[in-house]
Amino acid sequence: MKKIIVSILLIFFIVGCGLKQTIKDTAQDLTNNTVALIDDAIDEITHESESWQATLQELSDNLTDEAQSTIRNEVQNLATRTIAAAGSEIRCNVDFLGARVVQALQRIKAELLNKPIPQRNPAICQVIPTAIDMNLTPNRRNKVDISGYDFDNQPLKLYLITNDNQRTDVTHAINRLSHYHLVLNLGSNGVLLNETSSRLVLEYKDSQMSSIAITQPVTPDCKEEEISFSPDIITYMPTHTRGDRDYGGHGPAITARVNIYVDNNTIKAKIYMRARETKSDWSTADGSGVFTIYTAPSKRRILTIVSDKETSTNYIDSGHAEDFFEKGSGELVKRFAFVGDTDGDEAGTRTRVKVTFNRVVVKLKEIGNCKE
Structure with a gap:
């Protein structure tokens, strides 16, 4: 009966007055014994931090008196809490966990002795x-x-x-x-x-x-690169500007010039041709045309044309057949093909030049998400 009454009183004090009141009313010899057990646990974990789990279990097992049940519950809760913190979700090292357990035991000891409780810092x-x-x-x-x-x-x-x-x-x-x-x-x-x-x-x-x-994202330097492309073959027919339309076997004297240049992030080719009769009435076809041969891709800007930019030629036509002039690989134009005189009228209707290009090399620069 006496044991039951003591248990009821302990429960009353725990529920009604809290842990501090319970500790205050605990017999001095029981307090000293509990403190000694806690001190032993602190000393063992301090020297061997990896033993914290076994030491806590041993401390809980040694707190056998009914009056120590509240302390024993705190120790068991501490063990559970620390095991959870050492789980797979985090990687606290053993020394750290041992230090945290020691701090928690010191707080339990302070409560037991009714002393200021050390602050629990996260x-x-x-x-x-x-x-x-x-x-x-x-x-x-x-x-x-x-x-x-x-x-x-x-x-x-x-x-x-x-x-x-x-x-x-x-x-x-x-x-x-x-x-x-x-x-x-x-x-x-x-x-x-x-x-x-x-x-x-x-x-x-x-x-x-x-x-x-x-x-933050690092803004890279804008990259530069050289690319080459093959323009399509272009045929240009100059307009009739003088005399009748028939060269009548008098030439004509033909001059042609092709140059390319950058215009608003495109490359354009200007083709000029003149075919002039070599005697009166100087029948002439003369003019030039501009053609877009390249447009820079998105987020690229044309810096310059690296390869040859202009090719020209001239000769006097001496027949009705189409005339070919190979200019080689180092020039802008690979081949000219001319139609000058024909059987009948031709100025402005048949006289023409067909231009075949070599590959054109241009330098591009990246624009947009980069540093100029």
Whole structure:
């Protein structure tokens, strides 16, 4: 009966007055014994941090008296809490866990002796990712996982820092999944990051716990490259400008010139031809035409034409057949093909030049998301 009454009184004190009142009313010899057991556990873990789990279990087993049941429950809760914190979600090392267990036992001891309880400060073991890469798409950088210890009921603050050191309180983005796991929400309803964002800072009582860098995309230098292309064959017919339309076997004297140039991110070819009769009435076809032979691709700008830019030729036609002039590989024009005199009228209707080009080489520069 006496044992039952003692148990009822202990329950009353635990529920009604709390742990401190229970400890205060515990017999002095029982207190001394409990403190000694805790001190032994602290000493063992301090010297062998990896033994914290076995030492806690041994301490719990040694707290056998009914009056020690509350302390035993705290020790068991401490073991459970620490095992959870050492799980696969985080990677706190053994020394760290041992130190945290010692601190927790010291708090239990302080309560037992009715002394000031050491402050329980949160600690960080791991941050994933260690930096926020703004090169990634938003759905691939929408959270930060922080693992550690004693995150529950702590006045944590989160700030977004800009490149010019402006601070914005974004504590609303902290989500506590457990006492050892925080998630920082970087989604549309969390911390909104932009090109001015520099870092996230997690603070506890105005002291920095962690600084997570926000890496902005590096603007690369605009690349330059040389490309070559083969323009299409172009046929040009000059207009009739003088005399009748029939050269009548008098030449004509033919002059032709082709040059290319850059115009508004395109390359254009200007083809000039004159075919003039060699005697009165000087029947003439004369003129020039401009043709687009290349347009730069998107996000590229034409810097210059690297290859040959002009080719010319002249001769006197002496028959009705088409005349060919090979200019070789080093020139702009590979081949001229002329029609001068024909059987009948031809100035403005048949007289023409057909131009076949060699490959044209141009230098391009990247534009857009790059540094000039």
